[in-house]
Amino acid sequence: MDARALGIHASRAHSLGMRFPPLPLNLESRRAQVFPVLDARDRERMQRFGEVRRFREGACLAAAGRPSPGLLVIAQGRVALSRRDGLGHSVPIVEEGPGQFLGEVALLSGRPALVDAHAVGEVEALVIPPHRLRALFVAEADLGERIMRALILRRVSLIQTGAGGPVLVGPPECAGRVRLEGFLSRNGHPYLVLDPARDAQAVSLLARYSPRAEELPLAVCPDGSVLKNPSESTIARVLGLLSEVAFETLYDVAVVGAGPAGLATAVYAASEGLRVLVLDQRAFGGQAGASSRIENYLGFPTGITGQALTARAFVQAQKFGAEMAIPAEVASLRCEASGAPLTLELTDGRKVSARTVVVASGARYRRPALANLGQFESRGVFYWASPIEARMCEGEEVVLVGGGNSAGQAAVFLVGHARRVRVLVRGQALAESMSSYLIERMAASPHIELLMETEVTGLEGSKERGLQRVRWRHRPSGREEEHDVRHLFLFIGADPATEWLTGCGVALDAKGFVRTGAELREEPPQAATWEATGRTPFTYETSLPGVFAIGDVRSGSVKRVGTAIGEGSAVVAQLHAYLASTAEVESRRNPASARGTSLAEGESDHVRM
Numbered sequence: 001m002d003a004r005a006l007g008i009h010a011s012r013a014h015s016l017g018m019r020f021p022p023l024p025l026n027l028e029s030r031r032a033q034v035f036p037v038l039d040a041r042d043r044e045r046m047q048r049f050g051e052v053r054r055f056r057e058g059a060c061l062a063a064a065g066r067p068s069p070g071l072l073v074i075a076q077g078r079v080a081l082s083r084r085d086g087l088g089h090s091v092p093i094v095e096e097g098p099g100q101f102l103g104e105v106a107l108l109s110g111r112p113a114l115v116d117a118h119a120v121g122e123v124e125a126l127v128i129p130p131h132r133l134r135a136l137f138v139a140e141a142d143l144g145e146r147i148m149r150a151l152i153l154r155r156v157s158l159i160q161t162g163a164g165g166p167v168l169v170g171p172p173e174c175a176g177r178v179r180l181e182g183f184l185s186r187n188g189h190p191y192l193v194l195d196p197a198r199d200a201q202a203v204s205l206l207a208r209y210s211p212r213a214e215e216l217p218l219a220v221c222p223d224g225s226v227l228k229n230p231s232e233s234t235i236a237r238v239l240g241l242l243s244e245v246a247f248e249t250l251y252d253v254a255v256v257g258a259g260p261a262g263l264a265t266a267v268y269a270a271s272e273g274l275r276v277l278v279l280d281q282r283a284f285g286g287q288a289g290a291s292s293r294i295e296n297y298l299g300f301p302t303g304i305t306g307q308a309l310t311a312r313a314f315v316q317a318q319k320f321g322a323e324m325a326i327p328a329e330v331a332s333l334r335c336e337a338s339g340a341p342l343t344l345e346l347t348d349g350r351k352v353s354a355r356t357v358v359v360a361s362g363a364r365y366r367r368p369a370l371a372n373l374g375q376f377e378s379r380g381v382f383y384w385a386s387p388i389e390a391r392m393c394e395g396e397e398v399v400l401v402g403g404g405n406s407a408g409q410a411a412v413f414l415v416g417h418a419r420r421v422r423v424l425v426r427g428q429a430l431a432e433s434m435s436s437y438l439i440e441r442m443a444a445s446p447h448i449e450l451l452m453e454t455e456v457t458g459l460e461g462s463k464e465r466g467l468q469r470v471r472w473r474h475r476p477s478g479r480e481e482e483h484d485v486r487h488l489f490l491f492i493g494a495d496p497a498t499e500w501l502t503g504c505g506v507a508l509d510a511k512g513f514v515r516t517g518a519e520l521r522e523e524p525p526q527a528a529t530w531e532a533t534g535r536t537p538f539t540y541e542t543s544l545p546g547v548f549a550i551g552d553v554r555s556g557s558v559k560r561v562g563t564a565i566g567e568g569s570a571v572v573a574q575l576h577a578y579l580a581s582t583a584e585v586e587s588r589r590n591p592a593s594a595r596g597t598s599l600a601e602g603e604s605d606h607v608r609m
Contacts, residue, residue: 024157024160024161026160027153027156027157027160030153033146033149033150033153034150034153034154034157035094035096035100035150036100036146036147036150037099037100038073038099038100038101038143039099042099042143043073043075043099043126045140045143046073046126046128046136046140046143047126049128049132049133049135049136049139050070050071050073050126050127050128050129050132051126051127052075052124052125052126052127053124053125053126053127054122054123054124055077055119055122055123055124055125056119056122057119057120057121057122058118058119059118059119059123060116060117060118061079061102061117061118061119061123061125062102062113062115062116062117063113063116063117064083064084064112064113064114064115064116064164064222065112065113065222065223065239065240066112066113066240067110067111067112067113067240068102068103068106068107068110068112068113069127069129070103070107070127070128070129070130070132070133071101071102071103071107071127071128071133071147072101072102072103072117072125072126072127072128073099073100073101073125073126073128074096074097074098074099074100074101074102074123074124074125075098075124075125075126076098076122076123076124077097077098077119077120077121077122077123077124077125078095078096078097078119078120078121078123079095079096079097079102079117079118079119079120079123079125080092080094080095080117080118080120081093081094081095081096081102081115081116081117082115082116082118083114083115083116083158083161083163083164084116084222085164085165085166085167085192085220085222086166086167086220086221086222086223086224086225086226087167087201087220090116093115093163095120101147101150102117103151103154104151104152104154104155104158105151105152105154105155105315105318106155107130107133107151108130108133108134108151108315108318108319109130109318109323109324110130111240111241112239112240113164114158114163114164114165114190115158115163115164131321133147134319134320134321137319138320148315148319152315155188158190159185159188159189159190161190162190162191162192163190164190164222165184165189165190165191165192165222165239166184166191166192166219166220166221166222166235166239167191167192167193167194167219167220168180168181168191168192168193168194168217168218168219168220169193169194169196169202169205169206169216169217169218169219169220170193170194170195170196170216170217170218171195171196171197171216172193172195172391172392173379173392173466174216174217175377175378175379175466176216176217176229176378177193177216177217178378178388178389178392179232179378180217180219180230180232180235181193181388182384182386182388183232183235183236183282183283184235185307185386185387185388186282186283186284186285186289186290186307186386187236187241187283187284187326188284188307188311188314189239189241205218205220205226206218209226209228211228211229213464214229215228215229216228216229217229219235221235221238221239222239223238225238232282232327233327233348236326236327241326241327242325242326242327242328243325246350247277247325247350247351247352247353249275249277249353250275250341250353250354250355251275251276251277251352251353251354251355252269252274252275252276252354252355252356252575252579253265253269253274253275253276253277253354253355253356253357253358253575254276254277254279254342254344254352254354254356254357254358255269255276255277255278255279255357255358255360256279256280256330256344256357256358256359256360256361256500257278257279257280257286257359257360257361257362257497257551257553258278258279258280258283258284258285258286258310258314258324258326258360259280259284259285259286259287259288259289259310259360259362259551259552259564260285260286260288260309260310260313260551260561260564260565260568261286261360261362261550261551261552261564261565261567261568262278262280262286262358262360262550262551262568263278263284263310263313263314263316263317263568264313264564264565264566264567264568264569265358265360265550265568265569265571265572265575266278266313266317266322267313267316267317267320267322267569268568268569268572269322269572269575270317270320270321270322271320272572272576274572274575274576274579275321276317276321276322276323277322277323277324277325277352277354278317278322278323278324278325278326279325279326279328279329279330279344279346279352280325280326280327280328281327281328281329281330282326282327283326283327284310284311284313284314284324284326285306285307285310285311285314286310286362286552287362287363287365287384287406287494287552288306288309288310288561288564289306289307289310289311290306290307290384290385290386291305291306291406291409291561292305292306292385292386292409292410292412292413292414293305293306293409293412293413294306294309294409294561295437296435296437296562297309297561297562298562306561307386309561328346328348328350329346329347329348330344330345330346330347330361330500331345331346331347331500332344332345332500332501332502332503332504333345333357333500333501333504333506333547334504335504335505335544335546335547338529338532338533338545339582341353341354341355342354342355342356342357342546342547344357355546355579355582356546356547356548356575356578356579357546357547357548358547358548358549358550358571358575359498359501359506359514359542359547359548359549359550359553359554360549360550360551360553360564360568361496361497361498361500361553362494362496362497362551362552362553363494363495363496363497363552363553363559364494364495364497365383365384365490365491365492365493365494366490366492366493366494366495367490368401368455368456368490368492370456370457370458370459372459373459375459375461375463376459376461376466376467376488379461379466379467380461380466380467380468380486380487380488381459381467381488381489381490382487382488382489382490383489383490383491384410384489385400385410385413385414385489389487389489390413390414390416390417390418391417392487393414393417393418393487394417394418395417395418395419396418396419396486396487397418397419397420397421397422397483397484397485397487398414398418398420398421398422398485398487398488398489399421399422399424399456399470399472399483399485399487399488399489400414400421400422400423400424400488400489400491401423401424401425401455401456401488401489401490401491401492402423402424402425402489402490402491402492402493403425403426403427403430403433403434404433404434404491404493405433405434405435405438405560406491407423407425407434407489407491408430408434408435408438408439408441408442409438410489410491411423411442411448412438412441412442412445412448414489415445415447415448418447418487419447420447420448420449421447421448421449422449422451423442423448423449423450423451424451424454424455424456424472425450425451425452425453425454426453426454426455426475426492427452427453428452428453429452430450451472451474453474453475453476454472454473454474454475455472455473455475456470456471456472456488457471457472457473457480458470458471458482459471459488466486467485467486467487467488468484468485468486469482469483469484469485470482470483470485470488494552495511495512496508496511496512496513496514496552496553497553498512498513498514498553501514504544505543505544506542506543506544506547506549507520507523507525507526507542507543508555509555511555513553513554513555513556513557514542514549514553514554514555515542515543515555516537516539516540516541516542516548516549516554516555517537517539517540517541518536518537518539520537520541520542520543521536521537525543526543529543529544529545530545533545535581538574538577538578539570539574540554540567540570540571540574541574541578545578546578546582548571548574548575550564550567550568550571551563551564551567551568552564554567
């Protein structure tokens with residue numbers, strides 16, 4: 001990819017001597033923030049957080065695909081950075097000198113670096129490991145702010161250029177390619193795509209590996225390995241996104257689900273000194289992460305995408321030391337005895353022990369009862385509307401089913417790409433299920449057609465071509481219509497993701513959502529348990545002491561991003577109170593072995609800011 005394609009004119013690149021990377025156009029004006037130069041006083045303040053190391057000429061300071069040693073602050077010499085991919089390409093991107101530093105957000109979690117860094121001549125640098133970098137963020141807030149901003153912007157640049165990620169080889173309509181693009185983009189990981197209809201190198205790769213149709217796409221990883229239509233967990237493992245280590249730590253809090261509720265808990269709990277682990281089977285952000293634009297969340301008058309909002313929370317949680325295990329699917333929850341640590345068993349056989357568990361697993365989009373629906377999922381049928389799906393709908397007609405805010409946001413987003421968006425709603429009115437600003441915006445668009453009291457009744461297509469036709473019926477009249485439609489979006493509500501709680505003693509309501517609160521103590525199945533504790537369940541506590549539920553998965557919760565974040569932050573005070581009470585009980589039972597909690601005395605009854 002040349003300098004002009006990356007958003008910087010060749011003359012500008014020449015004047016820079018290629019010592020600075022060609023940034024995408026939207027970041028060019030923020031170059032000083034992407035590559036700040038720290039002065040002598042800044043570097044002096046950082047000395048106590050790391051150690052000085054010297055590197056010989058040509059030494060490798062960081063390697064793509066391997067965990068970074070930490071933030072490297074250059075004191076003397078220069079360091080050359082380059083990006084490479086599994087196709088054998090290596091492209092110089094920048095040289096950094098004294099006062100500059102190497103790193104991006106991957107180093108916060110110990111994930112592999114995305115670029116190579118080699119010493120140009122002899123180099124002296126201050127190396128700050130990830131855990132000490134988090135200490136720097138807390139102790140030197142203004143300096144930490146500049147560093148954190150640079151780390152985030154560098155990741156944005158890498159994502160926009162695809163640097164350091166896998167190359168997906170397959171046609172745009174390939175279901176596997178759409179699936180992997182969604183997984184990587186939702187996890188904020190760079191990638192590139194090659195279309196065999198347009199790229200000679202893609203044709204060469206297909207000829208070399210001869211994949212069957214169901215083995216597409218090929219995923220060419222930075223280490224040179226080539227995967228045929230890999231699962232999300234397989235590609236995550238190869239890219240180093242999925243840690244293989246055993247969870248030997250006893251965590252204060254294990255959060256199941258990395259949506260807005262779970263991330264809010266992680267941020268507040270970790271910032272208050274609790275040892276936190278967050279697990280999610282797919283990606284951070286949950287359903288909110290797929291929202292094209294959220295305009296009614298406090299503090300964002302111009303709106304913000306769900307991906308941007310939750311990505312900030314994801315990085316923020318890691319800044320305070322929360323550990324992330326994504327993708328990691330929880331199979332079950334077990335409690336061996338009252339007061340004993342809780343155990344989460346993962347589908348890969350690993351186990352996590354924690355003093356408390358926060359259930360924030362949210363809900364899954366509901367699937368309508370259509371006989372051949374599964375045949376077209378990711379081949380014309382989608383459950384969210386991201387730029388990946390929007391690109392496929394350019395200039396075409398789209399059908400969208402649903403009457404909630406998610407459906408309204410998707411319709412407004414898709415109409416900017418599709419020729420027409422038909423919105424099918426089972427109910428008679430939208431006012432009870434959708435915010436008024438979305439209703440007004442949909443009504444104002446001449447390219448959005450609203451069909452009330454209407455439902456999809458049939459899908460037609462083929463394995464080779466995907467979805468081709470959609471049939472729907474007007475319920476009051478019984479009148480049916482059939483149209484040539486290649487893209488169907490479904491936003492028809494959600495079912496709670498609580499099957500992993502089966503048999504653990506957590507009470508669910510009739511619809512499968514988790515019950516919480518004081519009324520649980522009055523019911524016979526749980527009365528004895530709570531009588532033994534001598535207290536009433538906290539507001540967000542379930543029927544199992546030490547297990548809490550927040551967000552969409554909780555029975556009676558308001559299904560809104562703001563509510564989920566509020567519950568995620570509020571539950572932290574209850575976690576502190578529970579941990580303090582169990583520590584007190586243990587102290588009375590065995591004074592010699594009592595351990596202190598992460599909570600300072602007297603701070604268990606409120607959320608500290």
